[in-house]
Amino acid sequence: MEHNHSDHHHHHHDHNHSDHHHHHRRHDHNHSDHHHHQGHKKSKDEVVHSNDHSMLLKMTAVIGAVYILYVLEFISASPMCRKKNKATKAAKTFAVSHNAWSDGETGSDKSTDSGYGHVTGIADEPVVMCGLKSAAFVIIFGDAIHNFIDGIAVGASFVVSNPFGIATSIAVACHELPHELGDFAVLIESGLSIPRAMLLNFLSSLTAFAGLFVGLAAISVDSAVEILLAITAGMFLYVAWLDMLIHLKKESASMNDKWYVTLFLQNIGFILGFLIMFIIGWYEEVLASL
Template sequence: MCGLKSAAFVIIFGDAIHNFIDGIAIGASFSISNQFGVATSIAVACHELPHELGDFAVLIESGLSVRRAAFLNFLSSLTAYAGLFIGLAAISVDSAVEILLAITAGMFLYVAWLDMLVHLKKEPASTNDKWYITLLLQNIGFITGFLIMFTIGWYEEVLESL
């Protein structure tokens, strides 16, 4: 694809599909209620920032210029709008919203667990590695994500008034 290395192509293509599914999740959530849509949007935004930065770093590492990596990353992000419109249109079809939310939730869990397990199964490079620092950082990340979602649920009534 236009002189891209295979790693860059896989990142861009995979990110486009990922963003499309994010869009479906957000659109279907707003089809249910504004409160649910805002909560889903916050969760997706918290997830997407490090994800997009990681993709950007991989694109640069694969030999793309900063400008081209940013442009291709932006293009792959546009697929979220297509997913958003599909999610919003799902309100006109009986039970489509529930099906879309179940599919996207399953895909989010699959991707999250698959990505996390790959990193957790890595063996330390040597016995001198400070494994406990890695464990601490992983747990801080997990707990932070949990607390963000808990806070969204706790202040559900405030979000409902938006």
């Protein structure tokens, strides 16, 4: 009788002890699930936040491409690169050449109206480098940078797919043909011979191959292709923006603003507008919690 009672007590104690351990393990499991759920939620939030920043960086690349091309356009056709006199002539503007800012500029009696744009006071400029006048030098330099960006666009597009690369190449060719014709006309009017102008145009276009290799090499760098495609988008947005650029210049000329006043005012608006939107986007969560 005592033996049975002892066995019953021992069995009851072991059963309770086992239940206690099972309950403890279940509690630990629930606690672990809770932490796992919190960690998963936190990780998801971090991914979403990271994607937001990634989109902002791509947007910055788009705006950066537009801004660089805008500055090159402004400098290459501004009075900094021309000898100014009091005489004023009406000008024609070739929309996709480096002469988008030439409309309404003051010029000299030696002004020439070519089919590609109105070239003012270039022939009598002093030589500044390698036998080139200042306007010719700035145009060659700006064209080299522009072609480098074109090459990046084509290379990055071929990394994505062959059809996309072919489409981008056709688009680049369509906007570069009139661009190069405009540059060629300006180089001729600056006093260069036709063979030398053609040679300089050709040499400046070689930077497109350097850009092409940069674009193709981007496949080995994470997110580089996306950034380069954003730069490509900025380049084509700028081509569409040229018409508005000409209207800005006409408005400035009608108010007799100096070129540096125009540059300052437009840069201030451009940069401040971009910075405000960028800061709001980058610190969106912080601002929402205020």
